[in-house]
Amino acid sequence: MAVLLAALALLPGARLPRTGPVPQAKPEAATEAPAVPLPEEKPETGKAPAPQPEESGQKPETQPSASDVPTPQPKPGQAPAAPPAGKDALPAAAPPQYQGPPRPGEQTLEEQHLTIEPESDADHAECTKDLQSLGVVFRETPRIDGGNGCGIDRPIIVSEALPGITLKPEATLRCPTALALARWMKGNVIPAASVALPESGRIITVNQASAYICRLRNGADTGKISEHARGNAIDIASFGFEKGEPVAVRSRREDSTLTGAFQRTVSAAGCLYFTTVLDPESDAAHETHFHLDVIERKGGFRYCH
Incomplete structure (x- = not known):
């Protein structure tokens, strides 16, 4: 009894420890081996794996060699592909010759079966009225049918291009050309x-x-019909003046004189009135004259050179 009383007397002064016991790892946990990665996982190597070409948009660093690439074979009925260019390349074969009938642009005048372009009375009357108002001296002449599409439905013969300016020699034309x-x-x-x-x-x-x-054009044996054969064209060789020598139309690309400036100016201005202007700088066939014509093209296109 006395011992019990003594124990009760000591309880008020008793205190709990500040910290509890620290739990210790189990002996078997300290020696456990690391987990083996699952089959779909990859062990870390310290750097990210390189992206695949379809992911990065880049081509692989290595390309297949020429010996690894199969040579494409031509399909049945298809000509084999030409070998690559190089010192060992075979010379290109000449293109096969055209074996069919002559193309329209290669036909003779007789083979083209052309017809003369008709002109309305109203259009012709309006055009000749404009000529008269400008003072052009001309006379009308009967319809010309030269065969093979050559000819003029309502031809005129111009003797003066403008009052006091003689056209030498007289020119048989369609009225729109003279205008x-x-x-x-x-x-x-x-x-x-x-x-x-x-x-x-x-x-x-x-x-x-x-x-x-x-x-035909340029006097060739085959090709398209010339606009001269329809009365749509005139070639100007020179201009005569009251004094001095006439100004001949010739190559004046490098002519730094005022005569050269005059010719280049009137050549360029010709495209305001004609739908085709060819001068000596165009080609060898026009080295001595201006070719001027009024052929109608789609969309109002004009060719001036």
Whole structure:
């Protein structure tokens, strides 16, 4: 009893420890081996795996060699592909010759079966009225049918391109061609000459090298019909003046004189009135004249060179 009383007397002063016991690892946990990665996992190597080509958008660093690439074989009925160019390449075979009938552009005039373009009375009357208002001297002549599509439905013969300016020799043309010539002369040729060549006086003659004539372009044996054969074209060889020598149309690309400036000016201005202008800088066939024509093209396209 006395012992029990003594124990009760000591309880108020008793205290719990500040910290409890630290749990210790089990002996078997300290020696447990690391887990083996699952089959779909990859062990870490310290750097990310390189992306695959389809992921990065880049081509693989290594390309298959030429010996690894199979040579494509031609399909049945298909010509074999040409070998690559190089010192060992075989010379290219000549293209096969065309064996069919002549193409339209290669036919003779007789083979093209062309017809003369008809002109309405109203259009012709309006055009000749415009010529008269400009003072062009001309006369009408009967319909020309040269065969093979050559000819003019409503031809005129022009003797003066403008008042006091003789067209030498007289030119048989369609009225729209004569009208374009007169407008070009009045609007650009005469003013350019008065500025560039005032000492030569006024223009008194325009010398033409070709007007209506039944032929193919550039006088070739085959090809397309010339606009001369339809009365749509005129070739101008030179301009005559009151004083001095005439100005001949020739290559003047490098001509730094005012005569060169005059020719280049009137050549460029020709495209305002004609749908085709070929001058001596165009090709060898036009090295001595301007070719001017009024052929109609789709979309109002004009060829001037």
